[in-house]
Structure formats: C-alpha cells, structure tokens
Amino acid sequence: MAEPLPKGYEPQNVESRWRGVWEDSGVFTPDPNAPGEPFSIVIPPPNVTGALHMGHALNITLIDALCRHARQKGKNTLWIPGTDHAGIATQNVVERALAGEGKTRRDLGRDAFVERVWAWKEEYGNRILDQIRALGASVDWSRLRFTMDDRLSAAVRKVFTQLYNEGLIYKGTYIINWCARCHTALADDEVEHEQRKGMLWRVRYHLADGSGAIVVATTRPETIPGDTAVCVHPEDERYQSLIGKTALVPVLGRQIPIIADAYVDREFGTGALKVTPCHDHNDWALGKKHCLQFIQVIDENGRMTQESGPYAGLDKNACRERIVKDIEAAGNLLDVSDMEHAVGHCYRCHTVVEPHVSEQWFVAATKLAPAAREAVPELTRIFPESWIKTWNHWLDNIRDWCISRQIWWGHRIPAWTCAACGRLAVAEETPSACPACGSGDLVQDEDVLDTWFSSALWPFSTMGWPEKTADLERWYPTSVLVTGFDILFFWVARMMMMGLHFMGQVPFRHVYLHALVRDAEGRKMSKSTGNVIDPLAMADKYGCDALRFTLASFAAMGRDVRLSEERIEGYRHFVNKLWNAARFALIHLEQMPPAVDLGAARGLHNQWLLHRLETVKTGMDAAFTEYRFNDAAQLSYKFLWNEFCDWYLELVKPDLQSDDAERTGTAKFVLWTALRELLVLLHPIMPFVTAEIWRCLPTPAGEVSDLARELWPEARPACVRETEADDMDFVREVIVAVRTIKAELNIAPSQKASLLVHPLDSGQAALLETGREMILTLARLESLRMEKRLNAPKASASAVVRGCQIIMPLRGSVDLAGELARLGKELDKVEKDIMASNKKLHNESFITRAPEQVVERERGHAAALRDAREKLLALKNRFSEALAEDVK
C-alpha cells in the first residue's frame, strides 16, 4: 500500500529501522544448499582495537555494493564478518591500561594477563562491529568470526603442525628485526623504513702488526665493540695489501681479520666496511659467508652487553656518545659528516628497530611463494592490473617469514620441549608425554604467532576448515577479495600461499585493490596528523547513504581518494533529490497502476525515458561487475537528476492531470516502473533511502516487500529505441533554445511568449507537432505556430536547432541590442566550428584515409553547420533592419 512520505528525509530513523529489519529477517544469511551461482567475500577483519576510519568505510561500502548487487543477480551470496586479534596492537592497548594502574604484564603473569586481554576484547572489541553494522553492511552475522575463536585457533595449530612436518616451518637462530619497546621480533614487512638525518663517522682501525691503519665509515659507532671483521672490495686497489691482515677494534683492541667481498661498494665512505654480524642484516650475511665470529653487544632492551667491555650496561645511545669520545680522545676519529639514511621503525609503536640475533620460528616463504606468484593472473586476477608487477617482484624477492613474537596475546606456538631429553615436539593438541622419551615434563614454547599467520588462513578458516563443511564446499574459493593495497603483502600474498597449500585452490578469484583514503591535501589520514574525517560523524550528519555514495563515486580504480566534507554534503543533496522525486511520484501512485505494455507505450517522453532506463541498467550492471564503482555512481546520478527529475517528471505532469485515461495510465505505469527499477539500481550503493522509498511504493499484489530481496530488473529489449530517444532530444533542444533566449534577454520566465518555428523538413514538422504540448509547457509559451515561410516580425529573438529556425517575437521593452549580441555570439561559435570542420574536409588524407563513416558524419556535420550559419545570418540581418527601423 502506498503511504505518503514525510516532508524531509531523516536518515537516522530510517537507517536504524532497516538495520533491524534486515538482521531479523535473515536476508543476509544464505543457505549453502540454496540455488544460485555462489558468490562470497570474507571481510578484511579489522583489529579489535580499531575504531572505524574512512578506509574501513570505503572498504565496507564497496564490498556491500558488490554483495547487494550479487544478490540482485540471483547469486547465493555470503559475506563473512569478523575481527582480528591484532597481537601486538591489542597487547599494547591493555599494557597501557595496566600502566595506568602502575602495573606491568609481568606483575600479572601470563595467564592473568591473557585473561585481562580477553576481558578487554569482550568489552571493547565489538565496537568496530557495531560501526560496520551502522554502515549498512549486509554481512551474515550468524557467521561472525574472530581469529582466536576455538575453531580458528584449531585451524592455526593444524596448519602450523603440518607445515612443520613438511619442513616448511623451522626454528633457528637468525638475525631478525627487534622492537625493544614491544619487546618482540618483527617480520621484515612490519618494519617501516624512513629517511632520517644521521651522521657518518670515519674511524681509524690500526693494524695489529703496527704497519698502518685502515679507515672505515660507520653510522653506528656503538656497534664497534661487536665488530668481527673489516671488509673491502676484492678489486679495490687501495686495499690490496691489507686483505688478509689483522686490524684492531678501536678502544677494545680485539683482533679482527680484514676480508674481501664484492658486496662492498667502493664508492661509499672509505670503501672499507666494518662488519658487525649480530647487529646488521648484511653483516650477518657476510659473517655467515666468511665464518666470522658473532658477538652480540646490544641486548634485547637496547643496552650494551658484557661483551662490549667498558660500555657494558650502558644504553646504546649513551654508548654511542661515549665511544665516539673515546675514539676521538685516542686520535682515531677522522671526521664526522651528515648523511641521510633509511632507518627502520616498528610499524606498531614507531620505535627504531634493532637488528637482533635470536632463536625464532620461520615459515619457508621462499618455498611457498612461487605457486602464489604463478596463480596471478591465470587463477586470480588483480584489479587494477598495474599491481601485478609489484606482486611478482615481491614474491620473487621474498625472504623466509619470521612468525614468532615474544608477546603473550595471540596463538601460542604449539611446540613443546622435553625437559628430560630436550627433544622438540610439535602437535595440534597439547601432548601428555614426550613422543621421544615418554617424559611428562614438557615445556611449551613461550612465543605466540605473528597475527598475520592466522589472517593468512582467513578465507578457509572462517568457513570451518579443517572440517569439510557445506560452506567450504559451496563458497571456497571466494569470489573477490576487496582490500587496500597497503596490505597486499602482509595479507593478500600470505592468504594466497596458505590457500594454495592447504586447499589446493586459490583463496579468491579476483583481488580488487582500492585506494587509500587521504585528506583534502592528499595526506594519509592519521590520528597524529589530526586530519581524520570520522565516517560515523559524517554518516550521522549527512546520512549513511550520502557517505556511501560519496565513497563509491570517489573509488576510481588505481587512484587515491581525497575526501572532503563538501563532497559528502553535495551527495546528501542527491539523496534528498531522490527522496523528493519519490514523494512526487507517490502522490500519483496511491494505487498500483494497471500494467501497460511498455514496449508499445505511447508518448515520446515515455519512450525516451524507458530507453534511457535500459541504457543505464546495462551500464550500471557492467560497472558493478567490473569494479567501476565511480561509473555506477555517476551513471545513476546523471540519470536520476538530469533526466528523470529535470525532464521526465516535468514532462509527465500534464499526463497526470489529463482526462485521457489511457494517457494517464501509461504515464503512471512508466513512472512507477522507472522509479521502481531506479531504486533497485541505486540500492547497492544507497541501501537505506532506497529501501525506505521501496516500502512505500505500491506493489502489484499489494503486499509489502523488502528491496534487499529484489532481483536486478530484467532487460526490456522492446524499450530500446534509439530513434525515438533522439527525437525526444530534438524536442528538448528546442525547449532549451527558448529558455536560453528568455534567460539571456532577461525576459521573465513566466512571461508567456509565443513562438514561431520554421522546421527543416516534414520530419521535424511532425516532431514539433508531437512535442507541441511539451514545448508549450516546459518552455512556458502561449502558442506555437509552424510556418513554411518566415513570416515573423523583424523584432524577434531567434535561434537555430538542428536547422530548425526558432523565432520569438519580442514585445514590450526588451533588450534589442542584447539580442543582436546574442546572435553574434552564436554565429561566432558556428563560424569556429565550420572552420574546424572545413580544415578536416579539405584535408585530402582525411577524406581518403579516415573510415568512410567518419567522413560521412563530418560532411553531414559541416552541412548542418553551414545551414545554421545561413539561417542565423538571415535572422541577424532581419533583426539589424528592425533595429535600424527602431532607431528611426
């Protein structure tokens, strides 16, 4: 049943009501046995510590649009929501809270601390879910997952165990990235490199035999106590005699060899490199290669170890000052210069990362990467394709992935060491006894796994793996992964490796990488910069649909999104426009209008609108399918505002007032159909306002239905009518011409003028007759006369539309000079176009080499222009005469 809509659109009430309706109805909870092609997406799980930011909002909006569109296309659609435990981030949050109470996690002990984190998660970890809900995400809440759910944790243990047994997970002592603040190892890609100003010290190392010295350059003098070699390029002439000799470490006086390796850059510094295998990734490699000593001089807290001799116990920064002073005092500091170099920082807390040697667990990513690389683009397509190169490059240069973290919050590594025999046991379930010696004295590894380890399993762990579930059967692989490109490697690549290894299939058919949302200046939004635009505040202020439409319209592939509040405000107007258009329509659609054969509908405006509707329908369908969200937004925007509202609603008003029942009936049914289908088209981007209007639209059977269940409208081939649409365009152009005359001559729009037209041919004459009423109404004229000869008062304003002369006699005090200027301007425009056209047509190559179609079109174009020029000239001349007479 139709009911009147409230005067203004109030998003808040409408949105909250529909959220409730959809959740209660189970419309987003699919049955794996239901028919329809499967379509599935797993949400990029936000951190439980997170608050919704614009990046999430963009991600959710785009995924939701895809899912809603998929349902409209009859697909059996699943969108799995969930959150990530975010190991380091969450532990940091809780530790901060503890610090407020003057405690550390060690004061609580491991079990109590983990319990505390769980409590925190239960209390605050759902905020982000509520925020996702607020955006209208059509996720299936019955399948909500958390990376530390029992089932997902079991999946993690199974994966770990299997990879260990396959030799793809191993434990070893290596140099890793160490964050002294988070007190844990970090993976290579968790280190952010930033250019920092630093200094380069040149230090003299004396030779042990007293025969001279070699000068090295270093940015980190505090690591000097850990030096175990000096390295030069094997072909460096300066140092040939020194290779193989022994140098002395400054201050400490320890003897170290001078070795040669082609790794050294002769151009940099002095061409001589001090090698500190325990405190630099490259030096580590050199140390391994040349069998050097490994001396650790900085501990995991950033303090100097006993090995550092006189500096033991100092903070590494204090050590730097002291050792530089000492070296200088000994006369071995040659100079200090400024230099910029990249310094690694922890991606979580931004502390400077220290290369650190320790025993850690690794995934043999080097062995898993090739399959992931090969999967693209044959098995998985990446959009936009420009990312494929980056993908390949990263996977080709991958190093093994350090997965152990020295924190407490996360999946504890399922490995136990036997206190009796020292053997390592890895198992999915806690073993009761050592498999080797039978001892019950087993100690579990203290470390937890990198958060991304569990995220890597997300596409199948959320569907119930390792059990053979109906969900997996139905929805794995997922259809598309939608995420920001910033986690292409953290997450996407690792899901690909794990998915291929454990499922034997890629985890997703497509990867759509969307932009990062930036502020109006193009900066990354961040709390520290203070340039964050809060999506929920925007949704609250302008409505969720306006926010979503803005994000969709900004989401052009391969570009960053620069968000501004003004743009959101602009699209709120669009939402309002839709609302008001619907209000108007509903006034005339109290009852369901009887069906009419639309393919045979009368009325040029009806045919035109139905034709346009077909075009927009196909265009938007393709846009959604190809992830061109901005195109979908733009198509619908222009159609609704510039065609449906600006033209059709105005054109249909007389029909609705008419006594002619057939005419009124056709109008109502076309109006009903167009609005109804438009709502379906817009629904993926603007679910709330469209659902609300839909509810109010009358239905054939009279029952209320939910737009979220409605299918995408069928194509209506009989309504595709290029000719009629073009005819309507002609009528519209005539109307615009009259309006322009009035506006430019400052004739009040309300002044009912009369119009003379002089059509080009009988076809135009017929069209003008057909469009007579529309022209009279929309151009606000009192009469329209058609004449074979120009027979108008000379004092007329005029224009030419497609060769049809349009003359509006002027009366009263009008700006005659203004009309002359106006005609002059029109003529100039035509002149210019003629020149351009002639240039082409007089070009022999164009005539002979361009396709005939193009040439023919150009000829027609030129002819029309010449015709227009003649007619404009004639009109202008007549007018000039009139003006002259007037002056007399």
Place this chain on the structure above:
RNA sequence: GGGCAGUUAGCUCAGUUGGUGGAGCAUCGCCCUUACAAGGCGGGGGCCACAAGUUCAAGUCUUGUACUGCCCACCA
C-alpha cells in the same frame, strides 16, 4: 638506486576500445513554476604539465623532460 601512479575548469575529481573535453562544489544572472530553495532555469570559466613521435585525427597510444605522491631496495 629501481618500480608504480598522478599532472584536465578557481577547488576536488571523472573521461572503457584514438573522432571537435564532463560532474560536484565555487562563481554570475533570472526565478519561491504546488516533489525538492538541500531547489529550478540559463551563463561564464580549460593551448587536457612540457616536448617530440605514431596517425587523416591524440586528453586518450609511444618516448623523453619537469614536478608531486606512493611502494620496494643491503649502500655501511
């Protein structure tokens, strides 16, 4: 040092197969025409960064240059 984007109206951005450039906001003029002033109608405003090349034809394809941004990288 590599790689990838971008450079279009005052601002923020579209522009799918090469065929005489669009939107929103801003701006100017007129209008409260009963869906909408969060509106209607009309206008102004662009050598599409620069330079070569391919082509009958280039915002669109190729190369180079400049600037901006991002990613990767072991120059101590």
